[in-house]
Amino acid sequence: MTQAALAALDGALAARRSAGLARRRRIVETVDGVRVRVDGRDLVSFASNDYLGLAGDPALAAAARDGIKRWGVGAGASHLVSGHTAAHQALEDELAAYVAPCAGARALSFSSGYLANLAILTALAGRGDVIVADRLNHACLNDGALLARADLVRYAHGDAQAAATRLAAASKRQRLIATDAVFSMDGDVAPLPELLALAENHDAWLVVDDAHGFGVLGDGRGSLAHFGLASPRLVLMGTLGKAAGVAGAFVAAHPSVIETILQTARPYIYTTAAPPLLAEALRAALRAIRDGASRRAHLFALVERFRQGAARLPWRLLPSSTAIQPLVCEDAARALSLAAGLAQRGFFVPAIRPPTVPAGTARLRICLSAAHSPGDVDALLAALADLAAGTRGAVA
Ligand SMILES: Cc1ncc(COP(=O)(O)O)c(C=O)c1O
Known part of the structure; x- marks a missing residue:
């Protein structure tokens, strides 16, 4: 049995190699x-x-070294047990004030963008709900929809009209639009103003994955600021391992959305908090992004x-x-x-x-x-x- 199972794996790997993949x-x-x-x-x-160019920046490295002196190297537990330090809290407060997707927004930090997207989608959608998603979204938004057990309906890339058609056809309980802000393999920017208008017309959430916009567009604040958008319907995810030069991610949104993720999202609850030294390095990164x-x-x-x-x-x-x-x-x-x-x-x-x-x-x-x-x-x-x-x- 083991031999046959291994041979099947080897066969699939060989097929992948011969297809150049x-x-x-x-x-x-x-x-x-x-x-x-x-x-x-x-x-x-x-x-x-x-x-x-922040990954090698001396100010970030110095902040990480100071962070080690103060906190050691590991958080030791998940945020809801004992891993949530003053460094994480300060980072979240500073991020929320900086990206401000709506008045009074809060932020929650994650150890990766992949986890953050899983957390958002599982907290805001479930069986019987529909997630309307751009066809070229990053894999982790699609995986979040799978984990949420919601119906995933995809629309033609960058086409707000196609998204409108999909939303109108969806007679589900809760609707959610999910899009990359800057598409990771194409570099183009989603039609966020049109998508937010659709979210308002259809009483839907708009989840924006700003992995490649945060730090770069909108004078650093990201894609929402680039378009001048703010709304309690917006759920913003930004990653911190790209322009911010370190690691991790954040979700910024209305306090009720953030509290729902904190209370219910398994990808938030059941994982160890990122090392606090990284939160300290990220606070330095945020200053560098601001300046x-x-x-x-x-x-x-x-x-x-x-x-x-x-x-x-x-x-x-x-x-x-x-x-x-x-x-x-x-x-x-x-x-x-x-x-x-x-x-x-x-x-x-x-x-x-x-x-x-x-x-x-x-x-x-x-x-x-x-x-x-x-x-x-x-x-x-x-x-x-x-x-x-x-x-x-x-x-x-
Ligand atoms: C658009 C997009 N979303 C999410 C992620 C995942 O972020 P992370 O690498 O922090 O898990 C990436 C990159 O890897 C990405 O390109």
């Missing part, structure tokens, strides 16, 4: 800003979500520089004005060979393949950071142009 972890040996040593090679990384106007201006100048250069390349550049700049080359094997070609030329850029993106849309996911220089971007563009010339040569 096997994944492998690269070992990062050293990090110095965007300069990394990976699998023995020195590369400039365009692979990280550290959009503001980060020049980092953001530099980042957006790099985005513009990259887009102008990439428009001349043979691959489809998606319409993104954020730090996520995907180049779609369609075929998984081609994406892998381009990523390998970039590594040979000194750049770390991940190839993203199905099932993370839809079949036929494999891509290079190029992430820009305030830690890059204009020269880094120009060098990446030159390497891409070199690969493009090689591709054209091969075709001709």
Whole structure:
């Protein structure tokens, strides 16, 4: 029995490999800003979500060291037992005041965005309810809907009209719209004002996953601030391991929503609190985000520089004005060979393949950071142009 079961696993793994879909972890040996040593090679990384360059910031590291002195290294228990420290509470209060999705909002901190989305959806939806979701949402929003046992109905990407049709057809008890604010593999921004209007018309919650907007858009406050939105219907999730440079996530919303998550959400209740030293580092990150106007201006100048250069390349550049700049080359094997070609030329850029993106849309996911220089971007563009010339040569 064991032999047959193992052979079945090996067969499935071999099929994955031959379809060019096997994944492998690269070992990062050293990090110095965007300069990394990976699998023995020195590369400039365009692979990280550290959009503001805060992951290596000395002020955050100093706050973490002070946090260790005060709290030690572990929280020791879940938030509802004994793991909720004054550091977590201060972080939550500061986050709530900063992102303010509605008047008097509260925030709750989590050790990951994945858990935060599971908690939101299981607290606000259950069997018999409907979650109307963008087709390109991050996997953890879909998994949250599964865990909630709610009906998951997906609408065409970025299409508020399609969401309206889905909502109108849903005669369920509680309705909830769930969307990424900045789509993680495409970089475009959801039509949040239209979706909030829909939520109001249909008496629904609007859950906004701002993993890639917090710290970057809306002068740092994120995608809701970018559009000037606030409402007690909004449930905002932001991650703290991307632009904030550390780890974890938060949910900010009306106090009744937050209290419901705290009292009922199993992904909140049954897990150990993140180390308080991280909460201290995050409080420093929040200060850096608040004072980060020049980092953001530099980042957006790099985005513009990259887009102008990439428009001349043979691959489809998606319409993104954020730090996520995907180049779609369609075929998984081609994406892998381009990523390998970039590594040979000194750049770390991940190839993203199905099932993370839809079949036929494999891509290079190029992430820009305030830690890059204009020269880094120009060098990446030159390497891409070199690969493009090689591709054209091969075709001709
Ligand atoms: C859109 C989106 N939501 C949620 C997550 C999960 O966040 P975390 O990595 O903190 O679990 C990610 C990234 O991994 C993401 O890209």
